[in-house]
Amino acid sequence: MPIIRVEMFKGRTPQQKKAIARELIDGFIRGNGGGNPDAFDVVFVDVDKQDWAHGYEMMSEKYPDK
Template sequence: MPLIQVQMFTGRTPQQKRDLVRALTDAFVETAGSTPDAVDVILTDVEQSDWAQGGELFSEKKSK
C-alpha cells in the first residue's frame, strides 16, 4: 500500500484538497502501476508559525 504524505501551509479549501488528492493518486497510479484504491494520501496542514526555513519562521518572513 503506497502512502503519500504532504505537509503544506494551512489555507487550502476542501475542493483544492480533493483536487490535490486526486491528482497525486492519479500520478502514482500512472507512474508506478498501482490501483487508486491502494493509494493512501495524508494531508497535514501546518501553520506558518510552525514552519521555518533558513532559521526563520515563515510567519515572520511575511511581515518584512
C-alpha cells in the same frame, strides 16, 4: 498500500485537497505503470506558518498573512 503524506500551510479547502490527492495519486500511478487509486491513502497535515522555519527564517515572517 502506498501512503502519500502532504505537509503544507493551512488554508486549503476540502475541494482543493481532493484535487491535490487526485493529482498525486494519478502521478504515482502513471510513474509506476499502473495501479488502483483505491489502494492509496493521502494524509494531509496542515501546519501553521509560525510552526515552520526555512533556515533561520520563520515562514510567518517570510509569508505574512494579508
